[in-house]
Structures are given as C-alpha cells and as structure tokens.
Amino acid sequence: MSGIGRRGWLACCLLAFLLPSAWAIDPEPLIDDPARQELYERLTHEVRCLVCQNQTVADSTAPLAADLRRELHALVVAGRSEDEIKTFLLDRYGDFVLYKPRFQGTTAILWLAPLLLLLGGALVMALVVRRRATLPSDEDADENTSTAAGS
C-alpha cells in the first residue's frame, strides 16, 4: 500500500476529470501576431457550427466545424478584417451562422423584443401602481372582502 497512496490516487482521479478541458479540439497553429490570434479565437466563439447548432465552431468536433476553423484561420492569417470575415460567412450561410446576428430588418425583432417586453412590463406595472394609488383604502378593503366572498 505504499507508492502514491490513497491521496495520490484521489488526486489522479480528480485530474482525470480536468483533462477533457485541456484537450484541444482545435489543431490550427498559433498565429504569430497575438492580436490576430485573439481575433481568430473570438471569431471561432461567435460562429455557429451548422450541423450541431447549439455549439460554436470552437466547441465542436464536427468535420464541418473543423473546415470552418481552417477557413477562418486562413482569412485571419491573410489579414482580412473582422467585418470582411463575417461578411464572408454571411454570404454563404446567412444570419444564422453568427451567434450575434447583425442588426437589420430581419433580425430587428430578435434584438428589440427584450427591450419591448421590458417596456411593456414597466408600462403595465406603472398603470397598476397608479390605479392602486388612487383607490381609497376603504374601497380597496371592501373590494377584497367582496371578492373573497365570491360575489
């Protein structure tokens, strides 16, 4: 029972759980320019893998994701701007390929819906609060008792 001991085994088991996150999916070589490498990594985390739609191409092991990473890598190395690269993808796959689609006619509802819902909710709340505030407290109590009595 010598050797690495129980604690050692436990540590090994815990490390094994950590390993998958260390395995790189992406075999593309590092780009010399750190700013370009950063752009490449950001893009792979913003581009949807279209065969496994709830993953980005950075997270996916699908062959298409690998192809798209290779393509993105080549475009970044070639010095294309972020905008040019996104347009390249949009021209081929449409808005759905970007996790954050551009703001335009077809995607406006997607971007504005949360704001509209928030404003709608605020409006309803304001109306309710205002009406409650104007109700005399006696009447309020009467109404409550009558509702409770099920009239």
Place this chain on the structure above:
Amino acid sequence: MTRYLLPVVALALLVLVLLVGLNRNPGYVPSPLLGKPAPVFSLPRLDDPGRTLSNADLAGDVALVNVWATWCSGCRQEHGYLLELARSAGVRIFGLNWKDDPELARRWLATLGNPYAAVGVDEDGRVAIDWGVYGAPETFLLDAGGKVLYKHIAPLDAQTWQAEFLPRIQAARGQLP
C-alpha cells in the same frame, strides 16, 4: 369584462406564436444564395482527376447540383430516386462529392449506379463552404445562366420533386428564348 379579455387575448396570441414555432424545422437554414449566381468553383472530376468540373459545365440548361458522400446515409437513401430522375426527368444532375475518399466514391457509383453527368471532388470541403453546404445530402437547382433557383436540404424524394423542383424547372425553361 375587458379586465379578463386582455389576459385571454394575450394567452391566445402566445399559444399561436408557440404553435407556429413548434411546427418549424430548427435544422433548416435558408440559403442566402437563392436568386444569386452559383459560387465559382473548379474541381477535379471523380472519373478523371486530370479534367475539371466548373461552372461553365453546368451552364446552358437547368442543372441539379447534388452534394453527396459515401459516409452520408441520407445520400444512400436518395440514390435510387436520383437514378430514376437521371433516367426519366430530362435534367442533368451534377455531383459534388464532399469530404469523401474518391476511391470509395468511385466504388459507390460502380456498385449502386451513376446518376451523375459528372462529379466534382471536394475532398477538403473548401468548395462546399463557398456553397454554404452544412449537411449532405443537399440539392441545388440552377437555371441555364447558373443562378441558384432553389436548395433542398434532405434526401430528395418524389414529393419534393413534384412540389418544389418541377414548377421551378418549368418556369425557368419557359423563360428561355
């Protein structure tokens, strides 16, 4: 009365929106290529890698471009129907062999029959990206000038052919001088 009407109407609207959402296919990604010229490509031919297949070969009449691979079960499923189309539909079918082993692809055609006028080999998937391909089988319909008229993403069958392809082919041919 109006007090209850509003929540009921709101609920009905929500149910309607969700019902429509339930019946849509989340796997379907509409192609931005529709109505635009097909992406420029030039690929070695499966039967003769010394020759190429390119946009010029597709031009002149409507053409189908079918994206397939030997690893794709849906392609196997539609293969019989493609053979039938090649025999009787009077439309040229071109193949785009996607991320495949050309040797396996040649054997597939030799064994199952070859519905294609010509097949281009896209081993690294570079051309497929230009065409916005994300899941084989996919079938593009091009007009005589090389414009993309329609894209079908699933195995091709008689129902789709009748409903989606035939009317567009007839319209495209009718417009020719």
